[in-house]
Amino acid sequence: MKKTSLPLSQVYRLLEPGPVVLVTSARGGRANVMTMSWHMMVDFEPPIVACVISNRDYTFGIVRETKECAINIPTVELAKKVVGCGNTSGREVDKFKKFRLTPAPAARIGAPLISECYANLECKVMDASMAGKYNLFILEVVKAWIDRSKKHPRTIHHCGQGVFMVAGRIIKLPSRMK
Amino acid sequence: MKKTSLPLSQVYRLLEPGPVVLVTSARGGRANVMTMSWHMMVDFEPPIVACVISNRDYTFGIVRETKECAINIPTVELAKKVVGCGNTSGREVDKFKKFRLTPAPAARIGAPLISECYANLECKVMDASMAGKYNLFILEVVKAWIDRSKKHPRTIHHCGQGVFMVAGRIIKLPSRMK
Numbered sequence: 001m002k003k004t005s006l007p008l009s010q011v012y013r014l015l016e017p018g019p020v021v022l023v024t025s026a027r028g029g030r031a032n033v034m035t036m037s038w039h040m041m042v043d044f045e046p047p048i049v050a051c052v053i054s055n056r057d058y059t060f061g062i063v064r065e066t067k068e069c070a071i072n073i074p075t076v077e078l079a080k081k082v083v084g085c086g087n088t089s090g091r092e093v094d095k096f097k098k099f100r101l102t103p104a105p106a107a108r109i110g111a112p113l114i115s116e117c118y119a120n121l122e123c124k125v126m127d128a129s130m131a132g133k134y135n136l137f138i139l140e141v142v143k144a145w146i147d148r149s150k151k152h153p154r155t156i157h158h159c160g161q162g163v164f165m166v167a168g169r170i171i172k173l174p175s176r177m178k
Numbered sequence: 179m180k181k182t183s184l185p186l187s188q189v190y191r192l193l194e195p196g197p198v199v200l201v202t203s204a205r206g207g208r209a210n211v212m213t214m215s216w217h218m219m220v221d222f223e224p225p226i227v228a229c230v231i232s233n234r235d236y237t238f239g240i241v242r243e244t245k246e247c248a249i250n251i252p253t254v255e256l257a258k259k260v261v262g263c264g265n266t267s268g269r270e271v272d273k274f275k276k277f278r279l280t281p282a283p284a285a286r287i288g289a290p291l292i293s294e295c296y297a298n299l300e301c302k303v304m305d306a307s308m309a310g311k312y313n314l315f316i317l318e319v320v321k322a323w324i325d326r327s328k329k330h331p332r333t334i335h336h337c338g339q340g341v342f343m344v345a346g347r348i349i350k351l352p353s354r355m356k
Contacts, residue, residue, distance in 0.1 A: 041216045087353060135220075164349050
């Protein structure tokens with residue numbers, strides 16, 4: 001990967017816009033990829049993220065058990081693979097193989113990262129107490145990677161039923177907001 | 179408002195893409211507006227939403243006490259007002275007045291809606307048990323309104339420090355994902 005380390009204080013800037021992400025997890029040498037849009041930042045530093053993983057998803061049990069996963073952020077070039085991962089289950093298929101995604105070793109967790117994604121966030125589950133009631137996990141991002149050659153990553157944002165909004169123009173306004 | 183009721187089953191399609199929203203709340207006849215980006219869907223129907231409201235924000239106490247708020251979704255035309263609301267506190271200013279936002283009565287809650295926003299979600303707090311530890315509230319959307327004349331609303335998505343991504347082109351891919 002031609003990626004470099006991203007300071008953890010900057011992680012919120014990647015997730016706050018609300019992109020579709022690919023969650024990778026692994027158990028017993030078997031890795032999986034899940035498409036996810038239900039995530040939000042909870043704190044800046046250390047970066048805390050909340051996400052919802054349905055208990056019907058193969059990933060749910062793996063994340064609850066291994067207490068680890070990675071959040072990989074794709075751009076529009078990967079849209080078809082992203083939908084493919086959303087339409088299949090890791091119970092039946094090896095999604096890395098089926099959708100030709102390249103696993104890359106993580107630094108702090110066992111789950112592989114997706115090389116084709118422009119950013120990768122290595123996460124540890126810090127609180128699964130809401131997983132039973134809401135399928136909600138609280139994650140801490142412990143390591144972040146980014147491809148700095150992507151100046152304006154065209155992330156995709158799911159509007160439901162296979163309709164995606166592609167990240168458009170950037171505007172800057174004088175702001176005191178972090 | 180020339181808005182019509184939106185079926186609650188469609189609410190996720192508005193929040194899942196991750197737009198910046200304006201949270202309205204009211205207590206003792208005094209209404210406030212807060213800019214928020216940290217939200218996610220938790221369930222489809224009834225639509226359950228999780229959001230993070232800092233305990234330093236004036237809105238935090240109002241929402242915890244009244245157990246109500248509205249999520250108003252602005253488009254790029256309102257970007258300056260959105261940043262203005264994010265840079266000021268309701269403790270000192272009446273943001274409806276200062277930023278010339280028009281309050282509209284809600285159907286199911288006491289907090290006013292923002293007329294200028296293309297969609298408004300009336301919410302009741304269903305779980306504040308994580309407000310102490312994570313500033314996290316679980317909301318149920320009990321009524322939703324939308325301006326159907328806005329075919330492709332240019333929502334704004336915060337990338338941090340006053341940098342916003344404006345909703346770009348729409349792509350559709352054959353998908354079994356809801």
